[in-house]
Amino acid sequence: MEYKPDEQIMKEAIKMAYLARGEGDYAIGALTVRDGEIFTLGENKVKIDNDPTAHAEIVAIRKATQITSSRHLEGVVLYSTHEPCPMCTSAAIWAKMDGIISGTYIEDMADYRKSHPSSQWLWRTIDVHPKYLIDNTEENLFLIRGFMRDECLKLFHSTQ
């Protein structure tokens, strides 16, 4: 069955991104969805918490596993305003999540970084796609990338 991503749900992820931005961090938001409903929210907290692992996706995934008291999240889907980095994709793989829906492409982050060299917001990237990682596992997460990309692209300008 093909998964149909939900615009209202991605809008909530975008709200989390603006929340992170308001708190002084990168405008990146994520959330987990279970049974079609938002399960946990995650905002990027890398700068706020001085924690390089506190990407929005990791925040949302850790909350979900703490609530369920299980390190596995079968049936749970990850939304992110930005295509997940290898750290976050790997966390979703380890957690046996069903799939990942994301907004901007990793290339968008790299392009923004290159076109704004004097920005204090570096938008560093690890240029390895979620598909490459999943293809090198025995897991089979679905991937939908570029969902509501235009709306998510606006988040770069919110951190200028």
Next chain:
Amino acid sequence: MEYKPDEQIMKEAIKMAYLARGEGDYAIGALTVRDGEIFTLGENKVKIDNDPTAHAEIVAIRKATQITSSRHLEGVVLYSTHEPCPMCTSAAIWAKMDGIISGTYIEDMADYRKSHPSSQWLWRTIDVHPKYLIDNTEENLFLIRGFMRDECLKLFHSTQ
């Protein structure tokens, strides 16, 4: 300058692996080193904490960034008894660590999994090497793999 890995330090990582095993988790240990001295210790807590992100390396890195109140760990080196997965390698990249020294190869984990199909310890792998990730960034962490591999290989049998 070539980095010289330290056997005594790796022995402490191996101790952390046995500690994790004693607590009911995978026998994987890691630690961070600053100025030649052990800075933070990490044992694998994935099962203990129901947290798919609580790999030994992430535990050690997060402790280090909390102590320094900085998400960057320039001058800090990561030791792990097992070659880090893409999640942990990415965390080290995001943290701008100097390098990674590891014991067993990712291939050793995959081989163990395949040769012990009935084990309750799955040793799942994401078959993407640290070098591939680092080569796809602007960072330049050094990598030493297979350091004290024979001693670290014994850890698989501790979790039979």
